[in-house]
Amino acid sequence: MKMIRNVAVGISGGVDSAVTALLLKNKGFNVTGVFMKNWDIRDETGNCTVEKDYEDARWICDKLKIPLIQLDFVKEYWNEVFSDLLEKYQTGYTPNPDILCNKNIKFNKFFDVARNRFQADAIATGHYANTSFGPYLENFKENTNVHLLQAYDSNKDQTFFLNQIPQQTLRRCMFPLGNYLKNHVKTIAKEASLHKIAQKKESMGICFVGKREFQDFISEYIDDKPGEYVDLDSGLSIGKHNGIHKLTIGQRCRIGGCENAYYVFSKDQKTNTIIAVDSGIHPALYTDFLITQDVHWISEEPHELRHSGVLSCDFRFQHRNPLITCNVYKISDNRLFIRLSVPLRAITKGQYAVLYSGEECLGGSIISYPGPSFFALNQQNSIIETRCCDLIALTSGVQM
Structure with a gap:
């Protein structure tokens, strides 16, 4: 078996990927940082977070004295992640772009480029996860299936987002943070004089949405299509919405003039109707x-x-x-x-x-x-009970 020496590390500009690269370098691997540019559209303030993240990634790699390469996957991300998201929202589905990005970009396109263009023996990311091959592939065996395992830090475990990762990629993927707590990772960063990154606010939500409300963001790509809110219990119209793509099941509706808060039960694409219920635990x-x-x-x-x-x-x-x-x-x-x-x-x-x-x-x-x-099951049972009572009354001659 060829010894695993050359590792391409996905550097996002955050503390997790920075410490991942640091740990690998300290283990003696030949580390190359790779910044993946997946989005290049500026938000409503004229800013593009990708530019700031790249600056941070460059600062990290300079501090660690490792090379940094930028890969442009903007076209691939648009075609294989974002376009799917738009299509799903328009048809009433609720997609997960983070899972699709991992499946199609990070653990597919990035992996292929790292192996074929950079001759990397493996890739590494800052995900909190483990594998049966170990965090540094110390148990690696060619042509042997590897298992994806949960991280030591249960609060940060990210195996959920890796559930579509290809087996071929996972065999040559390192997750050095799998046995660390998040607080420990930040401490490691500070001890390595990466204070700037250790104190950086962690990104939350969908990366390309930024600080905008999702409903405002999605309206830039899908035209509003007004429709009715209908109360499930009464069947009456209770207000108007601007498009079924803006809401997901269980989400609170913004309906003016209603005494109770309403929540989305279902979305009918054909009639452009949102059926709502008047309780979050309906x-x-x-x-x-x-x-x-x-x-x-x-x-x-x-x-x-x-x-x-x-x-x-x-x-x-x-x-x-x-x-x-x-x-x-x-x-x-x-x-x-x-x-x-x-x-x-x-x-x-x-x-x-x-x-x-x-x-x-x-x-x-x-x-x-x-x-x-x-x-629905309770409604069905009520109908069955009523029909049974009617049948008993009919056959017995008793008025119910």
Whole structure:
């Protein structure tokens, strides 16, 4: 086996990637910093955060005395991440651009360039995650499947966002921060005279939106299309919205003149109607099963699912949600039926169902059908009960 020496590190300009590069250099690897330019459009203030991040990345690499190369993936990001986001929002789905960026850009395009153009033996990123090959690929074996494992810092674990990572890339990917707490990472940065970066405010939310409200940002790319808000319980119109693409399931609606706060239950693309409920814990927002498509297993399809058709494991569909137990049933080669142990709120089409077994992230798939909701089931049961009473009355001659 060829010794792994040359490592291309994704440098974002933040503390996590800076400490990643530092740890690798201290381990004796030949480190090359790579800044990925994925977005080049200025916000409403005329600023482009990419420029400031590149300046910080350059400062980091100068301090660490390692080379920095900038790769332009703006076209690829637009075609393979942002265009998909626009399409999904217009059709009522709620996509996750961070997962798509990892799948198509960081662990695909970046990996290919690093291996083929820079002759890197491996790539590294500042994600909080682990693999069965170890943080520095000390257990690396060619042509052997590697497993994606949760980070030591459970509050920062980012395996959720890596659920679509290709096996070929993961085999040659290092996550040096996998065994560190975030506070420790900041301490390491300060001790290495990287105070400027250690004190930098951590980016939150979707990177290209910046400080804008998402509804204002998305209106720059998708035309407003006014429609009705309709109350689920009464069937009455309760207000107007500017487009179903601006809201997602479970989100609070901005409806003037209403005594109660309303929340999105569903979006009808054909009628351009948003069905809303008057409580954040309305039973219409909860369901305990879902159907998914386009399944991606990071290592391989679990043995239990392959042989018995059912897998007991853990589930989450949002990054910070606690894991809950579930049963997974195989419908076809790329579709799953998932029954949850407890009902969850606002499961939405387009989000990812990510599955875990112990500390291992098994993979994920796109949610294509959530439901039916507890409200729908209760309505159905009421109809059945009424029809049963009518049938009993008819057959017994008793007036109900």
